[in-house]
Amino acid sequence: MALWGGRFQGETSALFKLFNDSLPVDYRLFEQDVVGSIAWADAIASVGIITAQECTDLKAALNELLVEVGNDPQAIISNGAEDIHSFVEQKLIAKVGDLGKKLHTGRSRNDQVATDLKLWCKKEGAALLARLGTLHAELIALAEREVDAVMPGYTHLQRAQPVTFGHWALAYVEMFERDISRLQDALGRADSCPLGSGALAGTAYPIDRHALAAALNFARPTLNSLDSVSDRDHVVELCSTASISMMHLSRMAEDLIFFNSGEANFISLSDQVTSGSSLMPQKKNPDALELIRGKTGRVYGSLMGILTTMKALPLAYNKDMQEDKEGLFDVVDSWAICLDMAALVLSGLTVNRPQALVAAQQGYANATELADYLVAKGMPFREAHHVVGEVVVFAIGEQKPIEDLSVAELQQFAKVISDDVYPNLTIEACLEKRDVLGGTAINQVQAAIAAKKA
């Protein structure tokens, strides 16, 4: 039976029920709805709406329900109730009869669903922080393993200057640290309890909302009832935090897909996270990484979905807001599994050091070093840049790297060049010179790793 039958004389259509019911989605709020209901039982007992004994009986029945239904979504959905709040109330009435009908005194599904969803965001948010932490640790472990593995660094996907694989890994550490801080911020803002706001105007009973918020482990109660029931900023913020993090995951995935390509071959991926082709026996495809890249799209889509649903909604609650959950749940599920998958990919990744080193040596990645050498000899950088450009054109014509050109050949472009140029052109020199905070010199990367681990 619906929670609102009295005012109606006709039957609702089957199509409307199908359209209106949210149980197939919001069954995931079962635990939060029961926990919220237990706190509400205490709240209404404290102002004399129910007796201490009635409160004890209601809470016992709710706790029983928690155990009985557990996390069996099928048991909930097949029940056919309108939404998770109706489901819990029906089950409660089936257990304790008329007493169950007293629980909703002073409460609305509007403050109830807002509370349930915030409790859910807090719980899932904590799990996401742990997952981000695991990925962070995997990246640092990779940086440590490959602290001195040389690879080409790119701009415009053109080989630019050599870096180390450790340095590459630490770039993503920075990104995921920002994601962690963004998620913590979002969860901090979500940490206010809407329960006791009623349908929109505040509950008519003198509930201590501070105590109620504390009972549900919220940092504080919300402060305006109209806002309480219509605020979905926490949904938007979780989706946006997830979108930014998925952007980082997709960039990391793309880098690794390229490093793993036949053309680059800088890394090998574990058999655990790759798949084959049904036709081409030789194939070992980076599916895990491609799916991380691909799932980024649906997460962005859900962010746009919730922003657009909330756009221009008048105060206070509107049924439009029931559409907040499907996208959020999908965002959280997608982000969570992508974080786990990325950590698994990194744990089994090996660097093909010889190939990566050869690639770093090719492509004139030490041209900047030659320019810096000329600067040390007194040439202004802009002029040195031009001269080295000419050297590179010449070297390409000779099909040689710069370091294989003779002093005589190099002197055609700048008289100041002598034998002492060659030590400047080695990969080791390129790396060691970047001995500055945030640079790729191995001791800088080691210091960064140590700082991250501390």
Ligand code: ARG
């Ligand atoms: N299923 C609804 C939702 O998720 C619960 C709130 C319904 N409130 C109402 N007044 N119809 O938003």
